[in-house]
Amino acid sequence: MNNLLILPIIIPLITGMVMVIIRRRIFAQRLLGILAIAGTGAVSAVLMSQITASGIQVLHLGGWEAPFGVSMAADMFSALLLLTASIVSLFCFIYAFRSIGREREKNFFYPLFLFLLTGVNGSFITGDIFNLFVCFEVMLISSYVLISIGGTRIQLRESIKYVLVNLTSSLLFLVAISYLYATLGTLNYAHLSVRVAEAGQDGLLTAISLLFLIVFSLKAGLLLFFWLPGSYSAPPTAIAAIFAALLTKVGIYSIIRMFTLVFYHDPDTHLIIGIMAALTMVLGAIGAVAYWDIKKILTYNVIVGVGFILAGLASNTSEGLTGAVYYLIHDIIIKALLFLIGGTVIAITGTAKLKDISGLIRTYPYLGWMFFVAAMSLAGIPPLSGFIGKLYITEGTFEAGYFWLGAIGLLTSLMVLYSVMKIFMNGFWGESYLDEEQEIEKKKTKGLLFPIAVLTALTIALGLGAEGIYAFTELAVESLTNPSLYIEAVLGKS
Template sequence: MNNLLVLPMILPVLVGVILVFIKPYIRLQRLLSVLTTIASAGIAAYCLERIHRTGIMRLDFGDWLPPHGILFVGDSFAVLLVLAACVVSSIILLYAFATTGLEAETMFFYPFFLFLLAGVNGSFLTGDLFNLFVCFEVMLLASYVLLTLGGRKTQLKEGITYVLINVLASWFFLLGIAYLYGALGTLNMAHIAVRVAEVGQGPLLSLIGIVFLLVFSLKAGLLLYFWLPGSYSAPPTAVAALFGALLTKVGIYALYRMFTLIFVHDPLIYKMIGMLAVVTIVGGCLGAIAYSDIRQIVSYNVIISVGFVLTGLAIATTTSYQGASYYLIHDMVSKALLYLLVGTVVYLTGRSKVDEISGLIRNYPLVGWLFFLAMLAIAGIPPLSGFIGKVYMGLGAIETGSYVLLAVAFLSSIGVLYSLLRIFLNSFWGETTISEDEQQPFKKAIGVPLVLLAVLIVGMGVGAELLAPYIQDAANALADPQQYIEAVLDEDLE
């Protein structure tokens, strides 16, 4: 049954290739796309339950045993993220059906959507560094196409910056892989962890660790986030929601995997991650407060969440890992909803500045109240989904006496609340500026995915106990890397 582990990656690739050859049949493309993402979510849910019952899953391709072959490794942390990615992608697809437009749909929108999801899932599941690089590139190549699809001037301008930054990060990624292989003679992540423990994390390996910290910080938007607000606000709404929900999470996952499994012997690196997280949170809050474009404000909220999640890695306790695991899946859902909501506002009004819109809640009450719900969830108001992760993160900080991280992380909630409340009070509250003649019809097809994401936000908060065993498994796997190492290597090196 371990063969199921590859399906959340291989299914989107295979179906994406098929969709290329049925370009004119848009309805069939839509059906196959959403069935693929739903099937991938179902498989991930089954794998998650199986991991909870029997332990970490491992799939060796071609029966080549570790550390010599290619493999996928599914622990609860990775598979939780795969499940969340597939569920969120399914809902974003429903929104895309109603808003993308025939022109974009005939320009291979759905194949590249699935290729991006395949790259994301592969990044979460791969067990060796070179294939992590390959999956990153699959994801990024698809994102390049989706970002520039439509060819608007803003998209092309932001696309150039996005491509250049990611090409630079990929070059540093390959450099880090080359030096690590030269130093240790292996790229299997579990085997690397064993070798690092054997030889000790000296200056060379610590320097290589810093190279990987730079690479994944660029990918995640940690500190070096200047490219993110423009790139995530330029594409169509469905693509922006996909980017905001998934892309930074892959960089965050890689940071957690590398610095809980491999580079765990130098406490200085954890202090560096903590400092980067603090600066990122502060910079994100300043940007979210300073800008008046609602898409830019939401993009800076993505940056704040990146810094917040990585405080859990800097704290480095089982409790903080619980908080980070829960907050990551919450953030996927909430940021997808937030991007879809602000995109809907721009679609309905044709405007994106806070001070140009007013009284929308009178014209579109569903959009207004869902935005209010998303705002409360992201700020961490109980009993919504953001509250649980923040509580665990706070408890972890108190355990280790990380009071500066605790203060900055929780003060960021005020920045988040202020920036989103400014949108709500200015754009949704007050006297409406849209007459009945000017009012755009609100399609039910747009409302359905918004409601589904809102239901998930409430359900993840109220039903947190249902997720608790899987979150605990994920935290245990991060806190005790020996579980991962034994699941991969076991008796294969003897």
């Protein structure tokens, strides 16, 4: 039993509640937020060390053993995502100090940010599918307010769509949970895995698995992404960055967890995931290439990333899953980085339209070259972090005989490269057009470069230090490919 497991939920939750009480003390909220997120990251690092030394960590709340009580479980996959989420959240939080605006700060922005992180962390470590639903709702309720906070016209329009889609998916989630419990009599992940293996994944269970796939696809933006481009373009930069980095990733995590631990018996479900991933990559890449708006280009690249990660899962091979885990970590960092850079460019120029911008690299050389590094990493250019994940995912799809899926991944990678280089060549290259008023504005954006620089350094380190990180991803993949490790840790050896 490991009591540390509850801390990634308790720390941001309690801190957020304290922030609500001191809503007008902005400096205190900032300081508490930094300490809470850094503390959560430290706990995640300790959990990774414990998992490396002694295996999957489990906590049965109230002393009730699984499957009767509420269980929290962290394997290396969960712990890696906890740590990555904490790091990215910290720098998005710091970026908000100079960008979010005093009015939003007074209207509970910081506690809502912490409540969002509470839901994300809970989703990664819960061992029970109903508690996954609860954590989703904590995350989504916070995001409903964050997407609309400020009350601009575009925010209110997109928030209506965002809320309606997520309410629909939450209803379907409850229906899927009801059918699953009626069929198997349990909701604990490990116990579900045992029951499905005993019963055999027949037509009814396959239908239930596809219902869960629809639910999580709505959350992740896998094929059912019609709501995503507008919703992620509407809020301020710090909010859009954390949405792009984490919200879709919780959906991806849920799909990977369910289809490696519970519903892994029917190969047809993995083929369906592969087809959905391919269509997602193609449609997302077409959107990224077609638009000349910075926000839209970046949001469509979020969609492409979702498809690419789940192509690794669809291959159902060790190489594919290794690539999916590694690329998932990379994608959390790189999407936050790109959204922060894109938002900074918009703050400088006052527009998201590429055709109205040029020559920024002359005045902002550091920003320009950091965007170039991020663009190369996103496209999978070696030796940056995107290359390693794409290499393993492509190998996995080829090994599984899904040559069409690997080829689509490579083709859409070229389209992604074109889309981000379009931003670089049109926005940063060429003659500078900044006037004196915009030169003054430059002084107001200096505090925004620090979190961008740190995340840029991280994506470089993730690529150059791939050998050191591989040991952790190997442990993560071991638990994903061998469900018995998770089952024995949670239920005990029979």
